[in-house]
Amino acid sequence: MTTPAALDAVLAQVDAGLDDSLARLFTLLRIKSISTDPAYAAECQQAADWIANELNGLGFEAAARPTPGHPVVVAHGPEQAGPHVLFYAHYDVQPVDPLNLWHTNPFEPQIVEKDGRKIIVARGASDDKGQMLTFIEACRAWKQATGSLPVRVSLMLEGEEESGGKNLPPFMKANAEELKADIALVCDTDMWDRQTPSITTMLRGLVADEVEIIAADKDLHSGMFGNAARNPNQLLAEIIASLRAPDGSVTLPGFYDDVAEISPELKAQWAGLGFDEKAFLGNVDLSVPAGEQSRSVLEMLWARPTCEINGMIGGYTGDGFKTVIPARASAKISFRLVSGMDPHKIRAAFRAHVEAMLPADVTAKFTPHGASPAITVPADGEFLRQALSGLSDEWGKQAVITGSGGSIPVVGEFKSILGLDTLLIGFAQVDDQIHSPNEKYDLESFHRGIRSWVRVLAAMAAH
Known part of the structure; x- marks a missing residue:
């Protein structure tokens, strides 16, 4: 059980160490870990080694494990009482083409102003290096402020997500016993809006x-x-x-x-999200939903x-x-x-x-x-409840449960290979331009993402 005083100390450490956290993020963003291009294989290895070194410095047992492709970084924190979480992210990035559309060097990160907000611009800023480091920096703050983590933490960080990820399932099968945990955590999704955190519980x-x-x-x-x-x-x-x-x-x-039909409670929550169907379609110059006519657009996208x-x-x-x-x-x-x-x-x-x-x-x-197959996290799970509570405390708004029209294969593999449910908790924004020129990550997403993970881990310690 984490005391309120300990939690406050960790959050204060996050705030005090933000500049150092940004410096580490910028170092990682400068590494051109483009997994799909063999010319960058050495830089993918460099990124994996850098991450493993950082995790070892935090007291994890970490190594960049070889695969037939790029390495998988695996790290384990000390054994301790309470739940065991397995965090997944990927350190590889998309190619930067077309380079002429970038306003800055894609591998020289910059903080710039956009619409009154500070944003981090670089390839991988949002997908997925910035998101990955929100979790690692939360672990760092816990260690610096209290000397330990509130739960047992393992990490599995992939280097081929952007190029098909074909070597990860065999790796997971070969190391299934080592990778056992109570819940998987994935930080590769976005918030509902700029001030409303969300947990994605449904993937098609x-x-x-x-x-x-x-x-x-x-x-x-x-x-x-x-x-x-x-x-x-x-x-x-x-x-x-x-x-x-x-x-x-x-x-x-x-x-x-x-x-199956979604529950009336979930349908009501989605109806209360304020989703503008006309604006959603209007943004791509359309106006009439084309799916099942008796369904809302969110149902069409997430649950049908x-x-x-x-x-x-x-x-x-x-x-x-x-x-x-x-x-x-x-x-x-x-x-x-x-x-x-x-x-x-x-x-x-x-x-x-x-x-x-x-x-x-x-x-x-x-x-x-x-x-x-599709993946659905049980709506009444204790880990889900605790994570929603931690996110709501940080953002001052009730965190919401959302679905996703897309598919994240690793989540299915967590279930089929390791038997794990997954909580998808991310802090990206819909305008982050992932896979596109001028990819960005809001500075607030990075800062409060770290603080959010601090709170989520604290909440899970009560499991």
């Missing part, structure tokens, strides 16, 4: 499939074969059009069988499954015109899933739907591109 899963429709053995002249020959473009268009009903729902048989056409190609697509009936046409189609849905069942239903629509002389070829 994903099924991605590519279908190729094959008819004749070669492209055909549309004058000589038109009407007589089957056109894969037309058939593919018919298949795609059949996937959605006029009310926006997905038509695959059994698609909604395992989809989707079917989206991500790409289509067939026939001649170059400049000018070519009167051809293509032999093949293909589409890339993805399904975002919600809790309870089986990715393999959905893939099978999609393929059966396609094959049922194939006429004579036509075949279909399928290529899978990944499948992961």
Whole structure:
């Protein structure tokens, strides 16, 4: 149990040490840890070694562990009573292209003013080095102010999240016993708004499939074969059009069988968030929601499954015109899933739907591109309750529970490999421009993110 006096001392240490915390962040941001480009492999190793060295200096047993790709940093704090948390983040960053759109050197961090706020501008400032260091600096403040951490802490920091993360699941499986904990913590999400912290408890899963429709053995002249020959473009268009009903729902048989309704309490909380549906769509020059017409946009985004056409190609697509009936046409189609849905069942239903629509002389070829289940954190969990309390105390506003329309594969891997639920607690803002030129992280997000983690760890010590 953490005393109020100890908590106050740690928070005071965060405030007093902010300049030093920023200096460490700037050192890490200067390391060009671009994981997708082999030319930066040495800098990915440098970033991993730097982090491991910092953690060792805080009393962790830390090392940059080799993988077939970039290292995974693993660190363990001392054994102690109470819960054991496993914190995940990633130290690799996206490429900076197009460089000419950056206002400053992407690897020379700057603090600048924007709309009356101070922001940190650099590649990785928000995604994910700044977010990662909010947690590490919170641990530092605990050690400096009290000599120990309030709970047992382990960290697993990845170097390939931005390039697919293919080496992390095997690493987790090989080290599953060592990585056991009571709860996983991920700091790779954002706040609801600038002053309202949030915990993401729902992540959609994903099924991605590519279908190729094959008819004749070669492209055909549309004058000589038109009407007589089957056109894969037309058939593919018919298949795609059949996937959605006029009310926006997905038509695959059994698609909604395992989809549960959200609770009335959660629906009411989302309704009270003040989400502006018109502004959300208006920001991308749209106006009418296209999903299930009986649902709010937040429900569509966070709690309902989707079917989206991500790409289509067939026939001649170059400049000018070519009167051809293509032999093949293909589409890339993805399904975002919600809790309870089986990715393999959905893939099978999609393929059966396609094959049922194939006429004579036509075949279909399928290529899978990944499948992961949705993740939902129990709404009545004690760790969730304590984290919400700590965040609310820091920001002076009730922290909210949100969903995410996206998918974070590592969260599913925590569940399937380690059996861990995950709390997604981040301090990014929607305008951080992650993956884009001029990526930034609000100075307040960094400072109060550190303070937030101090409070969350204190709250969890009461578990």
